[in-house]
Amino acid sequence: MKALRCVELGPPEKLQISEVPDPEIIPGHVLIDNKAGSVNFPDVLMIQGLYQFQPELPFTPGGESAGIISAVGDGVENLKVGDRVFAMTGIGAFAEKIVVPEAAAVKIPYSMNFETAAALPMTYGTSLYALKQRGMLKEGETLLVLGAAGGVGLATVELGKAMGANVIAAASTQEKIDLCIEHGADQGFIYPVGKLDRAQQKELSSKIKELTNGAGPNVVYDPVGGSYSEPCLRSIAWEGRYLVIGFAAGADAIPKMPLNLTLLKGCQIVGVFWGAWVGMFPDDNKKNFEELFELHSEGKINPEVSDSFCLDDGSKAIAHLKDRKAKGKVIIKI
Numbered sequence: 001m002k003a004l005r006c007v008e009l010g011p012p013e014k015l016q017i018s019e020v021p022d023p024e025i026i027p028g029h030v031l032i033d034n035k036a037g038s039v040n041f042p043d044v045l046m047i048q049g050l051y052q053f054q055p056e057l058p059f060t061p062g063g064e065s066a067g068i069i070s071a072v073g074d075g076v077e078n079l080k081v082g083d084r085v086f087a088m089t090g091i092g093a094f095a096e097k098i099v100v101p102e103a104a105a106v107k108i109p110y111s112m113n114f115e116t117a118a119a120l121p122m123t124y125g126t127s128l129y130a131l132k133q134r135g136m137l138k139e140g141e142t143l144l145v146l147g148a149a150g151g152v153g154l155a156t157v158e159l160g161k162a163m164g165a166n167v168i169a170a171a172s173t174q175e176k177i178d179l180c181i182e183h184g185a186d187q188g189f190i191y192p193v194g195k196l197d198r199a200q201q202k203e204l205s206s207k208i209k210e211l212t213n214g215a216g217p218n219v220v221y222d223p224v225g226g227s228y229s230e231p232c233l234r235s236i237a238w239e240g241r242y243l244v245i246g247f248a249a250g251a252d253a254i255p256k257m258p259l260n261l262t263l264l265k266g267c268q269i270v271g272v273f274w275g276a277w278v279g280m281f282p283d284d285n286k287k288n289f290e291e292l293f294e295l296h297s298e299g300k301i302n303p304e305v306s307d308s309f310c311l312d313d314g315s316k317a318i319a320h321l322k323d324r325k326a327k328g329k330v331i332i333k334i
């Protein structure tokens with residue numbers, strides 16, 4: 001079969017398309033003929049050797065895909081040949097076929113196409129867990145989303161709206177803000193690109209205060225980090241929840257927050273690690289996926305697939321995300 005391979009660590013241009021042996025079915029697993037995979041920020045980090053979990057070289061990147069089951073191993077109970085599923089695997093998705101444990105594959109509704117299914121699990125899974133289980137977002141509260149037109153960002157805009165929040169989108173270009181408004185954000189504003197100096201940080205805090213009539217957002221969703229985080233925490237509302245999602249601005253600039261702010265604001269800084277939670281509480285995650293399917297069937301969420309690439313151009317798909325060009329999700333059609 002054909003697969004996108006990482007044979008040496010480095011930028012996406014180093015990835016190669018290769019012929020590799022088909023994976024063999026083993027007990028408790030299913031074989032999926034992939035139809036689409038989707039790119040996430042961890043793919044960008046992993047191929048460069050910068051992710052918290054590093055597979056041995058050579059490996060096939062790709063954390064999630066959707067397709068049709070073509071074989072089932074002994075002991076598989078709830079899935080059968082012909083089922084349409086998405087799968088979360090961490091690696092291996094950017095290939096024509098993948099073998100995954102039964103528990104990693106989830107049947108998708110007939111109304112959902114493979115591109116949408118591949119785009120859904122990590123971004124919407126993370127964001128629903130973040131807003132519901134970690135952020136306790138309530139109807140009528142104000143939610144500020146940084147990097148709001150990115151994968152997890154846009155999912156959060158839609159879910160925030162579906163949960164009845166007043167959603168403020170923050171992103172680096174007007175085009176990205178327009179997309180967030182199309183997906184339900186109530187307001188949006190542009191922040192500067194690059195490391196913010198003190199004056200720019202103060203301006204960012206003031207802008208957030210201005211848009212919330214001085215009260216500040218109740219929940220801040222931050223997948224960006226860097227110099228953006230502290231001014232956002234400074235603007236948070238009394239008893240606000242600051243959700244730490246990721247560090248797209250760079251692992252070398254992980255923010256260190258002054259703890260006096262949590263005291264002065266009566267607020268919480270809340271870590272969100274969806275993958276670890278899924279491993280510990282798979283049944284709760286299953287319920288969240290059911291809720292996501294319901295929201296999709298009601299038209300309340302609709303993953304934005306802004307760019308799709310064929311498998312031969314898989315390296316370009318990853319470069320697109322790395323270069324901050326992605327809006328919503330980048331898909332690899334297989």
Ligand SMILES: NC(=O)c1ccc[n+]([C@@H]2O[C@H](COP(=O)([O-])OP(=O)(O)OC[C@H]3O[C@@H](n4cnc5c(N)ncnc54)[C@H](OP(=O)(O)O)[C@@H]3O)[C@@H](O)[C@H]2O)c1
Pocket residue numbers: 039040041042122123126147148149150151152153170171172173176223224244245246247248249250272273274275321322323324326328
């Ligand atoms: N905690 C969890 O469980 C969990 C789960 C999934 C993902 N994540 C993390 O969430 C973050 C976002 O993931 P994603 O898949 O949504 O990525 P994405 O689609 O690339 O979105 C990230 C956004 O961050 C902004 N950004 C700011 N500085 C950037 C920079 N130097 N390079 C690239 N983007 C930059 C960009 O928006 P602007 O151009 O508008 O600033 C971009 O749209 C990553 O750090 C990822 O590891 C965490």
